[in-house]
Every structure is written in C-alpha cells, then in structure tokens.
Amino acid sequence: MSKVKEFNEYRQRMNDRILQQDNLVLKRLFNLDTNTYAEGALDTRTKEMLGLVASMVLRCDDCVKYHLEKCREQGVSTEQVFEVFAVANIIGGTIVIPHLRRAVEYWDELGR
Amino acid sequence: MSKVKEFNEYRQRMNDRILQQDNLVLKRLFNLDTNTYAEGALDTRTKEMLGLVASMVLRCDDCVKYHLEKCREQGVSTEQVFEVFAVANIIGGTIVIPHLRRAVEYWDELGR
Amino acid sequence: MSKVKEFNEYRQRMNDRILQQDNLVLKRLFNLDTNTYAEGALDTRTKEMLGLVASMVLRCDDCVKYHLEKCREQGVSTEQVFEVFAVANIIGGTIVIPHLRRAVEYWDELGR
Amino acid sequence: MSKVKEFNEYRQRMNDRILQQDNLVLKRLFNLDTNTYAEGALDTRTKEMLGLVASMVLRCDDCVKYHLEKCREQGVSTEQVFEVFAVANIIGGTIVIPHLRRAVEYWDELGR
Amino acid sequence: MSKVKEFNEYRQRMNDRILQQDNLVLKRLFNLDTNTYAEGALDTRTKEMLGLVASMVLRCDDCVKYHLEKCREQGVSTEQVFEVFAVANIIGGTIVIPHLRRAVEYWDELGR
Amino acid sequence: MSKVKEFNEYRQRMNDRILQQDNLVLKRLFNLDTNTYAEGALDTRTKEMLGLVASMVLRCDDCVKYHLEKCREQGVSTEQVFEVFAVANIIGGTIVIPHLRRAVEYWDELGR
Numbered sequence: 040m041s042k043v044k045e046f047n048e049y050r051q052r053m054n055d056r057i058l059q060q061d062n063l064v065l066k067r068l069f070n071l072d073t074n075t076y077a078e079g080a081l082d083t084r085t086k087e088m089l090g091l092v093a094s095m096v097l098r099c100d101d102c103v104k105y106h107l108e109k110c111r112e113q114g115v116s117t118e119q120v121f122e123v124f125a126v127a128n129i130i131g132g133t134i135v136i137p138h139l140r141r142a143v144e145y146w147d148e149l150g151r
Numbered sequence: 152m153s154k155v156k157e158f159n160e161y162r163q164r165m166n167d168r169i170l171q172q173d174n175l176v177l178k179r180l181f182n183l184d185t186n187t188y189a190e191g192a193l194d195t196r197t198k199e200m201l202g203l204v205a206s207m208v209l210r211c212d213d214c215v216k217y218h219l220e221k222c223r224e225q226g227v228s229t230e231q232v233f234e235v236f237a238v239a240n241i242i243g244g245t246i247v248i249p250h251l252r253r254a255v256e257y258w259d260e261l262g263r
Numbered sequence: 264m265s266k267v268k269e270f271n272e273y274r275q276r277m278n279d280r281i282l283q284q285d286n287l288v289l290k291r292l293f294n295l296d297t298n299t300y301a302e303g304a305l306d307t308r309t310k311e312m313l314g315l316v317a318s319m320v321l322r323c324d325d326c327v328k329y330h331l332e333k334c335r336e337q338g339v340s341t342e343q344v345f346e347v348f349a350v351a352n353i354i355g356g357t358i359v360i361p362h363l364r365r366a367v368e369y370w371d372e373l374g375r
Numbered sequence: 376m377s378k379v380k381e382f383n384e385y386r387q388r389m390n391d392r393i394l395q396q397d398n399l400v401l402k403r404l405f406n407l408d409t410n411t412y413a414e415g416a417l418d419t420r421t422k423e424m425l426g427l428v429a430s431m432v433l434r435c436d437d438c439v440k441y442h443l444e445k446c447r448e449q450g451v452s453t454e455q456v457f458e459v460f461a462v463a464n465i466i467g468g469t470i471v472i473p474h475l476r477r478a479v480e481y482w483d484e485l486g487r
Numbered sequence: 488m489s490k491v492k493e494f495n496e497y498r499q500r501m502n503d504r505i506l507q508q509d510n511l512v513l514k515r516l517f518n519l520d521t522n523t524y525a526e527g528a529l530d531t532r533t534k535e536m537l538g539l540v541a542s543m544v545l546r547c548d549d550c551v552k553y554h555l556e557k558c559r560e561q562g563v564s565t566e567q568v569f570e571v572f573a574v575a576n577i578i579g580g581t582i583v584i585p586h587l588r589r590a591v592e593y594w595d596e597l598g599r
Numbered sequence: 600m601s602k603v604k605e606f607n608e609y610r611q612r613m614n615d616r617i618l619q620q621d622n623l624v625l626k627r628l629f630n631l632d633t634n635t636y637a638e639g640a641l642d643t644r645t646k647e648m649l650g651l652v653a654s655m656v657l658r659c660d661d662c663v664k665y666h667l668e669k670c671r672e673q674g675v676s677t678e679q680v681f682e683v684f685a686v687a688n689i690i691g692g693t694i695v696i697p698h699l700r701r702a703v704e705y706w707d708e709l710g711r
Contacts, residue, residue, distance in 0.1 A: 053700035056707070060677070064411050064685035065699075071407065072693050075241045075400050080230040085197060089238045092201045093208045094694070096358075097242070098547075099658075101697035117508070118192040125512035126201045129187045130209070132356025133520050134320075134542065137549035139513075140501035147504070165364035168371070172341070176349035176523050177363075183519065184357050187512050206358070208694075210435070211322075213361035229396070237400035244692025245408050246430070246656075249437035251401075252389035259392070277476035280483070284453070288461035288635050289475075295631065296469050299577045299624050304566040309533060313574045316537045317544045318470070321578070323434075325473035342528040350537045353523045354545070411689045416678040421645060425686045428649045429656045432582075433690070454640040462649045465635045466657070468580025470544075546659075565620070573624035581632050582654070585661035587625075588613035595616070 042148055046104055076109070084113040088123050095127035095138060103142050111149050120146060154260055158216055188221070196225040200235050207239035207250060215254050223261050232258060266372055270328055300333070308337040312347050319351035319362055327366050335373050344370060378484055382440055412445070420449040424459050431463035431474060439478050447485050456482060490596055494552055524557070532561040536571050543575035543586055551590050559597050568594060602708055606664055636669070644673040648683050655687035655698055663702050671709050680706060 058066060076086045087109040094102035110120060124142065128135045170178060188198045199221040206214035222232060236254065240247045282290060300310045311333040318326035334344060348366065352359045394402060412422045423445040430438035446456060460478065464471045506514060524534045535557040542550035558568060572590065576583045618626060636646045647669040654662035670680060684702065688695045 050700070053703060057699065057703055060681050060703075062678075062681040062685055064407060064689060065681065067403070067407050067410075068685075068688055068693070069696075071400060071403050072241060072696075074403075075238055079234050080228065081200075081234045085200065086234070086238060088193075088197065088201060089204045089235060090242065092205050093239060093242045096205045096356075097208055097694050099694045099697060102242075102694055116192065118510075121508050121510040121513065122191050122193045122198070123201060125510055125516075126187055126198060127205060128356070128513060128516055129184060130202065130205045130214075130356050130358055132320075132352070132354050132359070133516070134354055134545050134547045134550055135356070136517075136520075137547060139505065140498070143501060143505055143508075162364070165367060169363065169367055172345050172367075174342075174345040174349055176519060177345065177352060179515070179519050179522075180349075180352055180357070181360075183512060183515050184360075186515075208692075209358050211358050211361060214358055230398075233396050233398040233401065237398055237404075240401060240404055240692070242692050242694055244656075244688070244690050244695070245404070246433050246435050246438055246690055247692070248405075248408075249435060251393065252386070255389060255393055255396075274476070277480060281475065281479055284457050284479075286454075286457040286461055288465060288631060289457065291627070291631050291634075292461075292464055292469070295624060295627050296472075296577060298627075299574055303570050304564065305536075305570045309536065310570070310574060312529075312533065312537060313540045313571060314578065317540050317575060317578045320541045321470050321544055323470050323473060326470055326578075340528065346527050346529045346534070347537060350523055350534060351541060353520060354538065354541045354550075408689060411686055415682050416676065417648075417682045421648065422682070422686060424641075424645065425648060425652045425683060426690065429652050429687060429690045432580075432653045432657055438690075452640065458639050458641045458646070459649060462635055462646060463653060464580070465632060466580050466582055466650065466653045466662075468544075468576070468578050468583070470578055471580070566622075569620050569622040569625065573622055573628075576625060576628055581628070582657050582659050582662055584629075584632075585659060587617065588610070591617055591620075592613060 042145070043108075046101070050101070050105075084110075084115065087113050088115060088119075091120075092123050092127050095124065095135060095142065096131035098131070098135060098138050100138060100141055103138060104145050107142060107146050108149060111146075117146070117150075154257070155220075158213070162213070162217070196222075196227065199225050200227060200231075203232075204235050204239050207236065207247060207254065208243035210243070210247060210250050212250060212253055215250060216257050219254060219258050220261060223258075229258070229262075266369070267332075270325070274325070274329070308334075308339065311337050312339065312343075315344075316347050316351045319348065319359060319366065320355035322355070322359060322362050324362060324365055327362060328369050331366060331370050332373060335370075341370070341374075378481070379444075382437070386437070386441075420446075420451065423449050424451060424455075427456075428459050428463050431460065431471060431478065432467035434467070434471060434474050436474060436477055439474060440481050443478060443482050444485060447482075453482070453486075490593070491556075494549070498549070498553075532558075532563065535561050536563060536567075539568075540571050540575050543572065543583060543590065544579035546579070546583060546586050548586060548589055551586060552593050555590060555594050556597060559594075565594070565598075602705070603668075606661070610661070610665075644670075644675065647673050648675065648679075651680075652683050652687050655684065655695060655702065656691035658691070658695060658698050660698060660701055663698060664705050667702060667706050668709060671706075677706070677710075 091106035094106055203218035206218055236251055315330035318330055348363055427442035430442055539554035542554055572587055651666035654666055684699055
C-alpha cells in the first residue's frame with residue numbers, strides 16, 4: 040500500500056510546514072475544513088461523498104484521494120463509490136475520465 | 152412562484168428545441184443524464200445532493216436551480232441543504248458565494 | 264433580431280471604451296485575438312468552429328455568441344453547429360447544457 | 376449610481392438571509408473572508424488588487440464588482456486598475472474579455 | 488516511443504477495470520464518447536481538432552495526448568496542430584502554456 | 600536546488616522548441632506575456648504577486664513556480680507570500696490546498 044502511504048506522508052509533512060508558518064487565515068481555513076464534514080443534519084458519510092463528487096468535478100486528484108480514504112472509513116461500498124463517480128463524470132464530462140482512472144486505481148489500492 | 156415557473160418553461164422549451172434537432176449524441180446525453188439519478192446502490196435523494204454540490208462548485212446557477220427542485224421533491228430539509236451549501240463553499244471558496252446567494256433565494260421561492 | 268443587435272452594440276461600445284484607455288497589453292491582446300482566426304494552415308471556418316467549441320466548454324455565453332455569428336458568416340450549417348455542440352457537451356458534461364440552450368436560442372435568432 | 380446600489384442591496388439582503396440560518400461553517404467562512412483583506416505583511420490596498428485579479432480570472436462578475444468598490448476606496452487609480460485587468464486577461468485569456476467589459480462599465484459607474 | 492506506449496497502456500488497463508465494474512452510466516458515457524467523433528455533418532478530422540482544442544483550454548493533459556494521437560492518424564500537419572494550439576492559448580490564456588509545452592513534447596514523440 | 604533547475608531547464612527547452620516553430624500568434628503571446636509584468640502604473644513586484652495569486656486560484660503549478668521565482672527576485676518576504684497564498688485559498692477554496700503544499704515546498708527550495 041505504498042502509494043497511499045507516500046501520499047499521506049507528503050500531505051502531513053507539508054500541512055505541518057504550512058501551519059507552522061502561523062498565517063491566521065490559513066490556520067482557520069484548515070480548521071474549518073475539518074468542521075465541514077462533522078456529523079450534523081447530514082451524516083459524515085453523506086458529506087464525504089459530497090466532498091468526493093465535488094473534488095472530482097473540480098478535477099483535483101489529491102482531494103479525490105483524500106475523500107476516497109474517508110469514504111472507505113465510512114463504509115461506502117465499491118458499487119456506491121462508482122455511482123458517485125458516475126454523477127461526477129456525467130456532470131463534468133469526459134474531461135473527468137483521466138481523474139476517474141486515477142481514482143479507481145487509488146480506490147483499489149486502499150482495498151488491498 | 153413566477154421565477155421558478157419562468158426557469159422551468161424556458162428550460163422545457165429549449166430542451167424540446169434541442170431534441171427536435173435529432174443530434175444522436177445530444178439525445179443520448181440527455182437520456183443518460185436522467186438515468187444518472189435513478190435509484191441504485193445510492194438512493195435518488197443522495198444522488199440529487201451530489202448533483203447539487205457538484206453544480207455549485209462548478210458555479211452553474213441553472214444546474215443548481217434544477218437540483219434544488221429535485222432535492223425539495225426528495226424531502227431534503229433547509230438545514231440539510233445548507234450543509235450541502237457549506238461543503239460547496241469550503242471546497243470551492245468564496246467565489247461560490249454569489250451562487251450561494253442565488254441558490255438560497257431560489258430555495259426560499261420553492262418553499263413558498 | 265434585437266437580441267443580436269443589443270449584444271453587438273454593448274460589445275462594440277465597451278470595446279471602444281477599453282481601447283480608448285490605451286493600455287498597451289490589452290490593445291495588443293485585442294489585436295492578437297483578431298489575428299488568431301485569420302486564414303492559415305487551417306481556414307477561418309475551421310478556426311471559428313474551434314473558437315466556438317472552446318468557448319462552450321469554458322462556458323462563456325458571450326464568447327459563444329460571438330463565434331456563432333462568425334460560424335454563420337462562414338457558412339457552417341445548423342447540422343454542423345449541432346455537432347460542434349455535441350463535442351462540447353460530451354467533453355464538458357451536462358454542466359454545459361444551460362449554455363447549449365442559450366446558444367441554440369441565439370443561433371436560431373441569427374437565422375431569422 | 377443605481378446599478379451599484381442595486382448590487383449592494385441584493386448582496387446585503389441575501390448575506391443577512393444566509394447568516395440568519397446559523398450554519399456554523401458558512402458563518403465562519405464569511406468571517407474569514409473579511410479577515411483575509413486586513414492589513415498585515417501586505418497592505419489592504421495590495422490585497423484588494425489580489426482579490427480583484429483572482430476574481431477576474433475565475434470569471435466571477437459579482438466578486439469583481441465587490442473588489443472594484445474596495446479598490447476605489449483604497450485609492451487605486453484607473454490606470455492601475457487597467458493594469459490589474461491586463462494581468463487577468465493575459466493569464467486567463469480572451470475568455471475573460473466579456474468580464475472585462477462588465478468590469479470597466481462598473482468601474483466607470485463607481486466613479487460617477 | 489516509450490512515453491506514448493506507457494500512456495496508452497495505463498489508459499487501456501484502467502478503462503478495462505472501469506468497464507468491468509459494470510456501472511451502466513459510465514459504460515454508456517464511454518460508448519457515447521466514441522460516437523461523438525464519428526463521421527457526420529463534420530468529418531472526423533475536424534472533430535478531433537475540436538476535441539483537441541477543448542481538451543487544451545480545459546487543461547487536461549491526458550485528453551490532449553489522446554486527441555493528438557487521433558489528429559496525427561487523421562493527417563493533421565504540425566503547422567495545423569500549432570494553429571489549434573494558438574487558438575487554445577489565446578482563448579485560455581497563458582495558463583495554458585505549461586500544457587502547450589507538454590503537448591508539443593508529446594506531438595514530437597508521436598512523430599518519431 | 601535541483602527541482603528548481605529541472606523545472607527551468609524543461610521550461611526553457613520547450614519554449615525554444617515552440618518559438619522555433621514560428622507560429623506568429625504564439626510568438627506574440629509569449630512576447631506580450633513578458634510585457635505584462637513590466638513596470639508601469641503598478642510596479643513589477645505588485646504585478647508578480649498578482650500573477651502568483653491568479654496562477655494559484657487557476658491551480659496551475661508550473662505558473663505558480665514561475666511567479667514564485669519572480670516574487671523572490673522582487674524581494675517578497677515569506678510572510679508576504681503566505682498572505683498571497685491566504686487570499687488564493689480563501690477565494691479558490693480548499694481545492695487550492697494541494698497546490699499550496701507544492702507552492703510552499705518550491706518556495707522553501709528557492710530559499711536554500
């Protein structure tokens with residue numbers, strides 16, 4: 040599972056570097072980002088799927104990877120995650136397909 | 152509820168015009184669009200919220216309006232729809248706020 | 264044909280205002296924009312269709328209108344323009360459909 | 376100066392409606408948005424020009440209007456604002472030109 | 488010609504994986520994608536150039552690579568492909584230039 | 600400082616290849632790009648920060664790298680560059696964060 044590990048280590052290392060700089064706006068944004076997916080009127084599982092589809096139509100591979108991990112933690116099934124992918128690809132068009140390929144590859148690695 | 156009616160009438164009229172042209176690719180895409188939100192491993196209610204958040208981060212006001220209507224039909228509450236908005240605005244940034252304003256205005260009109 | 268006229272008058276008036284400001288970079292960009300569609304290894308007709316599809320996937324209604332006028336001047340048929348639309352909607356996804364509606368409406372107005 | 380007034384009144388009314396809903400994430404994002412442009416290592420004037428150019432390349436007319444007002448309050452001159460426009464149009468391409476037209480129109484209205 | 492081969496092998500392998508999942512919407516979208524570029528009122532050569540320019544302004548390197556291969560198969564010359572690039576870079580701005588660099592590199596590799 | 604060197608060498612090599620092709624539109628666009636950041640009503644330092652924030656919200660890593668080098672040459676401090684990053688991340692949302700990570704990494708490499 041080395042691709043997953045590599046992604047998470049880089050992510051953690053750079054997040055630490057950014058927060059250490061003590062820019063108030065960025066620190067608060069990072070905080071707010073975490074709060075966004077907390078249980079509320081919608082549960083975290085639904086919110087993580089919302090995060091995934093939004094990341095995919097905006098074609099952000101790293102954001103997709105992050106939400107794929109969260110979706111797996113929340114018990115989203117492979118069949119369900121492909122339905123999220125389907126919504127993203129219909130709304131965002133074939134331009135999303137290269138990101139779909141990388142997302143499926145990462146999803147499969149997470150399941151190993 | 153005239154803004155809602157006006158939007159739907161224009162939408163219907165132009166969709167009819169487009170389909171009447173008999174371009175096979177566009178016809179199939181319109182069909183596929185409908186299938187995307189059918190019950191499956193995920194229910195239609197969840198898929199409509201996925202469609203809403205994706206439309207919002209892509210900043211497409213007409214798409215947002217369409218999915219807001221569908222979300223209301225599916226029984227999504229105002230508190231829940233605001234949590235979808237929150238995900239969209241955190242992921243998409245303050246650039247999404249003008250679309251949030253118009254979305255809230257339309258949501259309120261749908262509820263009248 | 265008043266929508267067409269209104270669009271062109273606003274466009275002309277504001278272009279004049281912008282050029283009158285004498286910002287060298289903007290003036291050269293406006294110039295360069297015109298040169299881009301000149302006959303070359305590809306003919307103007309092909310280039311205008313390229314301009315149309317690019318404007319549509321980038322979801323710029325005003326740019327779409329402009330290139331629709333040029334396509335009509337270049338003798339692109341309705342069937343052909345719908346094939347350009349089809350490419351744009353498959354590549355750009357259903358998010359492009361609201362722009363397709365407005366494009367078809369404008370195309371029909373140009374033909375009146 | 377009615378277009379300016381109309382824009383600001385709609386903006387204020389809908390912001391009030393949104394904040395009244397009491398969604399914590401959206402409230403904090405609105406707050407954070409204000410903090411972003413406060414004096415710091417860079418002055419507010421520079422930050423407002425940064426906000427303007429970012430809004431323009433992202434092609435958000437309402438965001439452009441907002442930052443144009445702030446730039447005027449901060450004493451940015453017409454010649455300077457056109458240099459911000461030039462950066463935006465070179466980086467973002469001719470797709471930005473329709474937004475440039477509306478920006479120039481609004482800038483001129485602010486100066487009346 | 489190893490970069491070309493590597494790209495195509497990854498593309499094929501992941502497409503197979505995606506289609507094997509049997510998500511109806513994604514399968515139909517993949518099908519529709521192929522149909523879009525078939526001979527019609529416009530020939531395939533023109534449609535592939537449309538696909539190329541759209542992929543480039545949307546800044547999708549993998550999509551650009553795919554259409555570059557198709558353009559070469561369709562007999563588009565280097566001078567012509569640079570005119571497609573010119574349209575993309577004027578419409579999409581200097582933000583497209585890094586994608587232009589990678590496109591030219593891939594185009595040259597295809598010609599070896 | 601090998602990442603910086605590698606980036607600049609690839610950039611230079613491909614720019615030379617592109618210009619050698621003698622496409623008039625692309626040559627003029629490259630020229631115009633340089634002129635955009637020249638001293639004027641705004642100084643180069645401000646314009647490079649404008650270029651940086653625009654590149655970041657448009658999520659173009661190579662463009663970000665280029666403007667980071669220019670900002671460093673112009674004496675922009677680390678604290679100031681983080682304020683530019685903050686504007687970009689608030690306007691563009693959390694989707695910008697992966698680009699922020701890579702930008703900070705490159706900024707630190709430039710300072711070594």
